Each structure stands twice: as C-alpha cells, then as structure tokens.
Amino acid sequence: MQTKQTDFIQLLNRIDFESIQKHPNILVAASFWDEERYRAAKVCYKFMRDIDDLIDDYKAAHRTISEKERSRFIARVEEWVASVSGSRSLNPYKRELASTIQRFRIPMWPIETFAQSMIYDIGHDGFPTVDSFLEYAGGASVAPSSIFVHLCGIRKIGDLYLDPLFDVRSAAQPCAIFSYLVHIIRDFQKDQYDHLSYFADDRIEANGLTRQELSRIAHGAPVSAGFRSLIREYLELADVYRKETLKVIEEISPLVEPRYQLSLNIIFNLYLMVFERIDPDRGKFTAVELNPTPAEIRKRVEETIKAKNT
Numbered sequence: 001m002q003t004k005q006t007d008f009i010q011l012l013n014r015i016d017f018e019s020i021q022k023h024p025n026i027l028v029a030a031s032f033w034d035e036e037r038y039r040a041a042k043v044c045y046k047f048m049r050d051i052d053d054l055i056d057d058y059k060a061a062h063r064t065i066s067e068k069e070r071s072r073f074i075a076r077v078e079e080w081v082a083s084v085s086g087s088r089s090l091n092p093y094k095r096e097l098a099s100t101i102q103r104f105r106i107p108m109w110p111i112e113t114f115a116q117s118m119i120y121d122i123g124h125d126g127f128p129t130v131d132s133f134l135e136y137a138g139g140a141s142v143a144p145s146s147i148f149v150h151l152c153g154i155r156k157i158g159d160l161y162l163d164p165l166f167d168v169r170s171a172a173q174p175c176a177i178f179s180y181l182v183h184i185i186r187d188f189q190k191d192q193y194d195h196l197s198y199f200a201d202d203r204i205e206a207n208g209l210t211r212q213e214l215s216r217i218a219h220g221a222p223v224s225a226g227f228r229s230l231i232r233e234y235l236e237l238a239d240v241y242r243k244e245t246l247k248v249i250e251e252i253s254p255l256v257e258p259r260y261q262l263s264l265n266i267i268f269n270l271y272l273m274v275f276e277r278i279d280p281d282r283g284k285f286t287a288v289e290l291n292p293t294p295a296e297i298r299k300r301v302e303e304t305i306k307a308k309n310t
Contacts, residue, residue, distance in 0.1 A: 004258060008032060008305045015301075017294035025179070026148060027299060029267040032259045035150050038048070043100045044147050048114055049081055053130075054138075056122050060194035066069075067124055073122045081115045084108075105161050106150055114143035126197040130237070135198050137180050142169070145176035152260035153252070165255045174244035175264075181214070181238035181270040185231060186274050192218030203230055223284060231280040238275060249305040262308050269304045270297060 012262050017024075030041040059065065069211055079192060083094045084101060100106070117139030127133040143287065148170040153164025184191070184198040191198060192215050204211065207226040217223055245268055253261045270292075292300070 004306060005308075008089065008259075008262060010304070012298070012301055012305060015298070017298050020294075021162070022294070024297065025270040026144075028099070028297065029072035029263040030148070030151075032263050032266070033151070034259075035048075037104070040100045040104050040106075041094075041148065043097055045144065047084070047097050048144055051077060051115075051118055053116055056194065056196065059196060061119075064125065072121055072123050073303050077115050077118050077122070081111060082216055084111055088190075104151060104154060106147060107168075110146045110150075113139040117143070127200045129137070130200045130298070133198070134177065137177055138173075141180035141183075142173050142176040142207065145179070146172040148172070149264075152256050152264060166252050171248050171252050174241045174248050175268055176242035176244050178238055178275075179220075179267075181241065182235055182271050182275050182278075185234060185285065186215075187279055187287070188290075189218045189287045190295050199230060203233060205222070207233075218223045228280045231278065231283075235278060235280060235294055242272070244274065262305065264303050265308055266301055269300055273297075273300050 002250060011032050017028070018081065020027050026041065026045060030038050035040070035262045054076070054136060058069070058073075084097050085092070101108075101111075117136050120136055120139075146168050148166045150164060153166060153168060155169075157165070195209055198216070199214065201211075206213065209224070209226045209230060214227070215219075217227055220307045249264050253264065256264070273292055273296070274290060277292070278285075280304065283289060
C-alpha cells in the first residue's frame with residue numbers, strides 16, 4: 001500500500017492547482033487516472049461546459065432570453081446532441097467527442113438529460129420548488145457526474161473497455177446532488193452577480209425572503225435571519241445526500257481499481273471541504289469565504305491519499 005501511496009503523491013505533485021479553473025474538482029480527481037481516461041473526461045466536460053456557459057453567459061449579460069433567442073438556443077442544443085451521436089462532423093473536436101463516447105462505451109442518456117436541463121435553463125428563470133430543482137439537477141449535475149462515475153467503473157480488457165459492474169446512474173446520483181447543493185451555496189454571490197438564481201422560490205418565500213433581498217445580501221447587505229434559515233434547509237438536505245454518498249462509495253469501491261477508488265473519494269472530499277466551510281449562523285456567504293484556495297485544495301487531496309492508504 002505504501003508503494004501505491006507514493007505513486008499517488010507523485011501524481012499529486014504534477015497537478016497545477018493554480019491553473020485549474022472550470023470543474024476543478026472533476027479535473028483534480030481525474031488527474032489520478034491513466035492518461036487515456038483523463039483525456040476522455042476532459043473531452044466530455046469541455047463540451048458540456050461550453051454549452052452550459054453559452055446559456056449562462058447570455059443570461060448574465062441580458063438577464064432574460066427573448067422568444068426568438070430561445071428558439072435559437074434550443075436549436076443549438078439539439079444540434080449539439082445530434083453531433084455527438086456520430087463522427088461525421090467536420091469539426092475535429094466533435095469528431096473526437098463522438099469517438100470518445102464510442103470507445104469508452106459512454107451511454108447517450110447523460111448527454112440527453114444534460115441537454116434537457118440546458119433547455120430548461122433557456123425557458124425558465126429559476127425554480128418554483130425544491131422538487132423542480134432536484135429534477136433539473138438530474139440533468140445538470142447527475143448527468144455529468146455519471147460520466148465521471150462511468151469512466152471510473154469501466155474495465156479494460158486488452159484494448160477494449162467493458163461496462164461497469166454496477167448501475168452508474170444510481171451510483172452517481174447521491175454525490176451529484178450533494179455536490180450541487182453545496183455548489184449553489186458556494187457560488188451564491190457569483191450567481192447573483194450574474195443574475196442567476198438557484199434557490200427554489202417556494203423556500204425563498206417560506207423563509208420570508210424575496211429574490212431582491214438575496215441580491216442585496218450578495219452585494220453586501222447584512223445577512224438576514226431568513227437567509228440563514230434558508231441556508232440551514234439546504235445544508236440539511238445536502239447532509240442527507242452526503243450520508244448516501246458515503247454508502248455508495250463503500251459499495252462500489254471493491255468494483256473499481258485503486259486509482260478510481262481514490263478519485264471517487266477525492267471528488268467527494270473536495271465538496272465536503274466546502275460543505276464544512278458553510279456556517280449558517282455566522283457566515284457572510286461570500287465567494288472568498290466559501291471557495292477554498294488552491295493550497296487548501298491540494299492539502300485536502302493529500303490528506304485523502306494518505307487516509308485511503310492507511
């Protein structure tokens with residue numbers, strides 16, 4: 001085990017934590033994979049990130065999407081889904097994505113459900129209920145997380161990959177929802193600056209809040225008792241999924257190789273680190289307060305390596 005820990009520490013020392021900006025937890029965790037699988041993850045997530053950013057950046061700049069623009073965005077998303085189902089595109093990146101999906105036996109449902117969540121983003125401004133948010137998260141978070149878990153679970157026999165020995169969707173769901181709930185608290189200030197709202201309207205109202213008040217808090221107004229109560233609700237919900245995630249990791253770890261066991265623990269622990277920073281009683285919920293520094297991320301990864309190999 002000590003030899004394996006030494007190997008992992010060597011891989012850790014090669015990661016440039018300062019340069020990882022988008023999906024840092026995913027890319028950090030995947031850095032312990034073999035090079036081919038790591039490249040597969042980067043190819044898939046870059047494409048999904050590009051589509052997500054296309055819509056979020058437009059909404060951040062324009063606040064709302066006109067009916068004409070909605071039709072244009074929906075057509076773009078539909079074209080995106082069609083482009084990954086075959087390798088005839090003239091775009092070399094899309095060809096690589098299609099061949100990656102084929103080689104690594106990535107099912108189409110994560111792509112399709114992710115696209116559905118993007119279409120929801122185009123036609124809606126926020127979420128009326130927590131249940132509608134969780135349904136949306138099935139595409140926005142469970143889908144990309146399922147690709148990560150799938151790549152952890154596939155087995156290489158010769159030059160071919162075989163499907164995982166467990167149900168990927170059910171395995172990915174708890175950590176995906178846990179991380180997304182943590183994510184929306186962590187990015188509360190940034191999202192409000194970009195005119196994006198991820199807290200459910202029914203819970204905002206139930207806690208005596210308005211969207212306008214959330215925006216004022218993000219811009220420096222005193223944190224109200226109602227907002228602290230809202231954060232407690234989301235932390236309690238996240239904790240349910242945190243406990244489920246621990247059970248899933250324990251169940252599927254014997255079915256994946258050590259480096260992929262490690263990556264599952266890393267990605268969970270990096271979101272757990274943010275979860276532990278959230279203080280509903282005294283926090284100000286700023287980006288600086290809730291986002292770990294690159295040095296802190298590196299330290300938590302090293303601690304995960306050492307804990308996994310003791």
